[in-house]
Amino acid sequence: MWRWVTRGLGITVLAIFLTPTVLAQDFVASLEAPDPTVSWSGVVPVRGWVLDPGQVTKIEVYVDDQFQHLANHGLPRIDIIEAFPNYPGIQNIAPGFMTGFLASRFSNGPHTVMVKVYLSDGRVNELGRRTVNIDNTLNQSPLGNLDQPDLAAIYNASGSFPVVGWAVDTDGIARVDVYIDGGIMQSAMYGDARPDVSNTFPDFPAALFSGFIAEVDTTRMQDGVHLLEVQAVDVLGMSKLIGRRQVQIFNNETNLKPFGYLDEPQRDAVLYGTQCQTVPPVLISPAIPVNNASHITPVRGWALDLGTRSNTGRVSYAELMVDGVRWFSTDDCAFNTIFNNYVNCYGLPRYDVARFYPTYPDALRSGFVFTLDVGALLALGVRPGNHVLKVRVGDQQQTFTELPGPQGLPVFFSCAEDRVFTAFGFIDVPTTYDYVKGMVTFQGWALSELSTISSIEVVVDGDFIGQAQYGFPRPDVQQSYPFIANSLNSGWRFTMDTSKLSNARHRLTVRAVNQGGARTELASQDFYVQNLNLTP
Numbered sequence: 001m002w003r004w005v006t007r008g009l010g011i012t013v014l015a016i017f018l019t020p021t022v023l024a025q026d027f028v029a030s031l032e033a034p035d036p037t038v039s040w041s042g043v044v045p046v047r048g049w050v051l052d053p054g055q056v057t058k059i060e061v062y063v064d065d066q067f068q069h070l071a072n073h074g075l076p077r078i079d080i081i082e083a084f085p086n087y088p089g090i091q092n093i094a095p096g097f098m099t100g101f102l103a104s105r106f107s108n109g110p111h112t113v114m115v116k117v118y119l120s121d122g123r124v125n126e127l128g129r130r131t132v133n134i135d136n137t138l139n140q141s142p143l144g145n146l147d148q149p150d151l152a153a154i155y156n157a158s159g160s161f162p163v164v165g166w167a168v169d170t171d172g173i174a175r176v177d178v179y180i181d182g183g184i185m186q187s188a189m190y191g192d193a194r195p196d197v198s199n200t201f202p203d204f205p206a207a208l209f210s211g212f213i214a215e216v217d218t219t220r221m222q223d224g225v226h227l228l229e230v231q232a233v234d235v236l237g238m239s240k241l242i243g244r245r246q247v248q249i250f251n252n253e254t255n256l257k258p259f260g261y262l263d264e265p266q267r268d269a270v271l272y273g274t275q276c277q278t279v280p281p282v283l284i285s286p287a288i289p290v291n292n293a294s295h296i297t298p299v300r301g302w303a304l305d306l307g308t309r310s311n312t313g314r315v316s317y318a319e320l321m322v323d324g325v326r327w328f329s330t331d332d333c334a335f336n337t338i339f340n341n342y343v344n345c346y347g348l349p350r351y352d353v354a355r356f357y358p359t360y361p362d363a364l365r366s367g368f369v370f371t372l373d374v375g376a377l378l379a380l381g382v383r384p385g386n387h388v389l390k391v392r393v394g395d396q397q398q399t400f401t402e403l404p405g406p407q408g409l410p411v412f413f414s415c416a417e418d419r420v421f422t423a424f425g426f427i428d429v430p431t432t433y434d435y436v437k438g439m440v441t442f443q444g445w446a447l448s449e450l451s452t453i454s455s456i457e458v459v460v461d462g463d464f465i466g467q468a469q470y471g472f473p474r475p476d477v478q479q480s481y482p483f484i485a486n487s488l489n490s491g492w493r494f495t496m497d498t499s500k501l502s503n504a505r506h507r508l509t510v511r512a513v514n515q516g517g518a519r520t521e522l523a524s525q526d527f528y529v530q531n532l533n534l535t536p
């Protein structure tokens, strides 16, 4: 959930000497990098921006007047938008471009660099011709960008906020550190996939795993304006400041709400129940609407909370709501012999969350799980059909958050005794808002307790794309569902050529088909495609 749309913002702070009144017909552009006054090694950045009433169709990069490759263009540049407030349509323009080339492909000494900007009306403008000195004996300091917080004048933060960006170095990045007011705050997690960055540096494949993220706990600072700096260090110890931002922190007990993530079910899932006529016994304690030996849909996720300094903040409860009605609460936490575990509880182990939130005291035990019994809810009067699931997480200060968000998670309730096809499953790849490029193997698993799955169908943005291969071993699924036949071989995979999709957000939906041809949706997942056409 730390992946964001705003990518690749340049780090150059803009220029007071730009004229803020520009006529609409002008071609206004700048090649900001590479700087001709320094010697280059490692990755030589080629970066700038273009404003023109025509549309940029491509930007070619030339070294010694030889075509190299295309630059990635159409990148957002808040600083340029702020510098040209009167330029027509400026709010909808993404004027930035960026790429780079490996200095090691060229001899030591002077080389010319320039770009050619192609416009939709056929004009071609040469831009920024300069001579740069390449010296491959130098150790280049890391290159990178701080995407979040972005370049907007001041960034308001409270609670937990993500510091996100990328860093590359031909020697390898040793670490990325976050500084507050000149003192080190924490190191970032480094190595997340960034296909957009590898598109930016086509002759440097290692750039694919250049993403970093740090979740900063602002309650460890005083309220007010602070200087945030991010520094990348290469394996030889050379460091570089890759971003500097002003952040304004304002924390109080009413805005320090819990936060978290709902892992499963996924959106659009058809959730089914059994014993749909059996009203669950009014249990003494815990009072949870569950029938013995019925089909259970686990609802899983994690949540954390922050408080002001005098009160470090803790999650005090989580509740599973169906259409706004609370049905399950972690107040009913109990050991369950069927699951051989604690269910309807908060505080289950989450080592993955602890890795991303190392400074949060409760991160290691931030998990929750509810035993949603759709059949029991149907017996209690909830109708089959569309419903919205939400998990409400509250703290001791009476603030709360809804997961996965105020809009909730759309699902469909059905009853297995209506002889509909019942199946359930999961999409493991892509993850939510993943960036993908080229050939990608979508994968997950699918199971049916009462019927046989004959095929798995893959749908993107509502269009049937093809059938997944089904039957891959999934010992992890077998461990969770040992009582379902064939759970060991429940994995599915589908190889998707993402170059057939536009560079935009898409929705993958996976459905199961039984031998009678009946279909049921297992899940949907949203992802972004980032492909670059490298041919001129």
Ligand SMILES: [Ca+2]
Residues within 6 Å of the ligand: 042, 139, 140, 141, 142, 169, 170, 171, 172, 234, 236, 238
């Ligand atoms: Ca280096």
Ligand SMILES: [Ca+2]
Residues within 6 Å of the ligand: 253, 256, 257, 258, 305, 306, 307, 313, 314, 395, 396, 397, 399
């Ligand atoms: Ca709180």
